[in-house]
Structures are given as C-alpha cells and as structure tokens.
Amino acid sequence: MSTDDDTPAVPFAVPSDVPGAPEASAEVPAAGAAENEPAGPHGYDENRAAHLARLKRIEGQVRGIAKMIEDDRYCIDVLTQVSAATSALQSVALGLLEDHMAHCVVAAAREGGEEQEVKLREVSDAIARLVRSGR
Incomplete structure (x- = not known):
C-alpha cells in the first residue's frame, strides 16, 4: 500500500x-x-537489541496510558505517563541519531564528495525534526 x-x-x-x-x-x-535508503548494515546494527528492548518497554508504557484513559484515571496522572513515554522516545531517537552519526555520517565524511553532503543534510534535517518535536 x-x-x-x-x-x-x-x-x-x-x-x-x-x-x-x-x-x-x-x-x-x-x-x-530518505528517498534512497542505502542497503547493508545501518548505524544502529550494533545497538539493535538495546533499541528494540527500549521500544518494547515504551510500547508497554503507551498501552498502560491507554488503559489509564479506559479506566478514567486522573488527567494529570495520564499526562505524567505521556511525558515519561515521550522522554523515553526522545532518548531512543537520540541514540539512533548518535549511531547514525558514528557510522553513516563518519563513513560518508571519509569518502567525501556528494555522499558527504547528502549525509550531512540528512542528519541536519533529522536534528531539526527532533528539535521541533521536543517542543
């Protein structure tokens, strides 16, 4: 689809x-x-298990938040849990960004040329999206 x-x-x-x-x-x-996703290992491969474990915990947090709403829990308690889940997602995002910079961006910088410019633009755009989403 x-x-x-x-x-x-x-x-x-x-x-x-x-x-x-x-x-x-x-x-x-x-x-x-990215329009042209590179094939092969990605920067997060080394930390894949840790990222997945963290995301599964966050998934549990979000399910808990849905249950809190179903159970008509107090708004501030729900918002506190939303804030915790949001912070956890931001932490995963920063870890992925760090992995990308250490692997993909550094490799492109070593190669130089157009690929270097593409990777720098991608990481700059990703940082901008993270900053905007953190408001």
Whole structure:
C-alpha cells in the first residue's frame, strides 16, 4: 500500500487488542524517510537489541496510558505517563541519531564528495525534526 503523497509506506503491525485497531497489519508512511535508503548494515546494527528492548518497554508504557484513559484515571496522572513515554522516545531517537552519526555520517565524511553532503543534510534535517518535536 502506498500513500497519496508519495511518501514510502512501511509495514506496521497494529496490535489487535488496541481498541479500533484493524484486524490485519497496516502500512504507515515513513515520515521523513530518505528517498534512497542505502542497503547493508545501518548505524544502529550494533545497538539493535538495546533499541528494540527500549521500544518494547515504551510500547508497554503507551498501552498502560491507554488503559489509564479506559479506566478514567486522573488527567494529570495520564499526562505524567505521556511525558515519561515521550522522554523515553526522545532518548531512543537520540541514540539512533548518535549511531547514525558514528557510522553513516563518519563513513560518508571519509569518502567525501556528494555522499558527504547528502549525509550531512540528512542528519541536519533529522536534528531539526527532533528539535521541533521536543517542543
């Protein structure tokens, strides 16, 4: 499945126990996805297990937040948990950014040329998105 705005779509399995979730997996556009994703190992390969474990914990936090709302918990308590989940996601994002810079950007800088410029622009754009989302 693709989107109308030509943004590449990535498969994303929506858990079936989430209220209103579709029965099958859905495709979610990869916001800000690079147009020409390089093949081969990515910068996060070395920390893949740690990133996945962290994301699974965050997934549990988000499910807990949904349960809090279902149980009509106090707004401030829900917001506190939303803040914690948001901070955890920001931490994962910074780890991925660090991995990308240490692997992909450094490799491109060693090669020089156009690839160096592309990687620097990509990382600059990624940092800008993270800064905007942290407001």
